[in-house]
Amino acid sequence: GAGVSQSPRYKVAKRGQDVALRCDPISGHVSLFWYQQALGQGPEFLTYFQNEAQLDKSGLPSDRFFAERPEGSVSTLKIQRTQQEDSAVYLCASSLGPGRVEQYFGPGTRLTVT
Amino acid sequence: AQSVTQPDIHITVSEGASLELRCNYSYGATPYLFWYVQSPGQGLQLLLKYFSGDTLVQGIKGFEAEFKRSQSSFNLRKPSVHWSDAAEYFCAVSSSGGSYIPTFGRGTSLIVHP
Numbered sequence: 690g691a692g693v694s695q696s697p698r699y700k701v702a703k704r705g706q707d708v709a710l711r712c713d714p715i716s717g718h719v720s721l722f723w724y725q726q727a728l729g730q731g732p733e734f735l736t737y738f739q740n741e742a743q744l745d746k747s748g749l750p751s752d753r754f755f756a757e758r759p760e761g762s763v764s765t766l767k768i769q770r771t772q773q774e775d776s777a778v779y780l781c782a783s784s785l786g787p788g789r790v791e792q793y794f795g796p797g798t799r800l801t802v803t
Numbered sequence: 804a805q806s807v808t809q810p811d812i813h814i815t816v817s818e819g820a821s822l823e824l825r826c827n828y829s830y831g832a833t834p835y836l837f838w839y840v841q842s843p844g845q846g847l848q849l850l851l852k853y854f855s856g857d858t859l860v861q862g863i864k865g866f867e868a869e870f871k872r873s874q875s876s877f878n879l880r881k882p883s884v885h886w887s888d889a890a891e892y893f894c895a896v897s898s899s900g901g902s903y904i905p906t907f908g909r910g911t912s913l914i915v916h917p
Contacts, residue, residue, distance in 0.1 A: 693846065722904070731807075731893050731907030732847070745904065780846060790835065790854075790903045794846030 691715065693795035695781050701801045702771045710766045710798045714783030721764050722792060723756055724780040732780050738764060739787060771802045805830040805896050807908035815914040816884050824879040824911050826894030836877040837895040837905060838868055847893065853877065854899070864888070889915040 694713045702708050714721050720739055724732035725748075734748040740761035749756070753772075758764040768775055778799050782792040806829045816822055828834055835854055839847040851862025858870040868879045877894060891912050895905035 729909070731895075731909050733907070734904050737904060782846075784903075788903075790837075790852060790897075791849055792903075792905075794839075794848070796844060796846045 693781055693783055693793050695779075695795040695798050697798060698796065699799050699801075701803060704773060704802055705770055707767065707769045708771055708800060710768075710779050710800070712764045712766070712781030712783075712795060714762065714764070714781070715793055716762075717785070718783035718793070719761075719786035720784040720789070720792075721758060722782045722784075723764070723766050724782065725750075726778040726780055726797070728777070735766070735779075768800075771800075773802050776800055776802045805834070805898065805906045807894050807896050807906055809892075809894055809908035809911050811911045812909070813912045813914060815916060817916045818886050819883050822879075822881045822884045822888070822913070824892050824894075824913070826877045826879065826908060827875050828877060828894070828896040829875065830896050830898070833899055835897045835899050835903065835905075836868075836870060837897070838862065838866070838877075838879050839893045839895060839907075840864075841891040841893065841910075843890075850879070850892075884913075884915055886915045886917065889913055 723735040726732045736756045737745040738758040753769045755767045778797040780797045782794045784792045808827045837852045838850040853870045891910045894908045897903045897905040
């Protein structure tokens with residue numbers, strides 16, 4: 690498809706499990722962003738990639754969160770030892786590159802930690 | 804640090820009525836401002852953006868917004884609401900340069916009555 694895709698769309702994890710969330714950006718988009726959206730809140734920035742380089746990870750809430758984009762296209766957000774407070778929708782967005790403002794968002798992955 | 808306030812959590816309007824969603828921002832320099840819409844189960848879609856120039860900006864789906872520097876506001880308007888406009892609306896601000904990582908407000912939920 691032409692848009693940003695994310696998988697899985699829904700994930701239920703038991704507290705303490707590790708999860709991996711995948712993002713497929715629009716082909717050719719250089720920049721990739723991850724956001725966390727808690728229930729009833731706006732998205733909050735987690736991390737930003739330009740190609741394979743992670744240029745900003747200031748929004749990652751703890752060292753349990755890790756993101757990678759090894760070949761500059763698909764990205765994975767990994768959460769280790771999930772906690773209940775990690776329950777949220779995780780949004781991925783991509784853009785053409787630095788200086789290109791418009792970000793295209795995927796549908797998100799809803800993570801529920803029980 | 805930049806921040807966004809959307810004072811209305813819910814807004815209810817009748818179909819065909821006019822709409823104004825409020826947004827106030829805090830940012831030291833000239834901001835880049837955005838409005839996004841999020842339908843249930845969907846990612847965010849950019850409605851419009853303001854960088855500079857004409858303070859009244861037109862967007863998609865018949866929406867417009869006006870930048871008022873003196874009031875630090877960027878309110879979203881639509882003259883006649885359609886039932887399909889029911890969604891969550893997010894205002895966002897970003898710095899004028901760099902990666903354009905936006906800071907989002909908490910959102911306003913628009914309910915449209917027939």
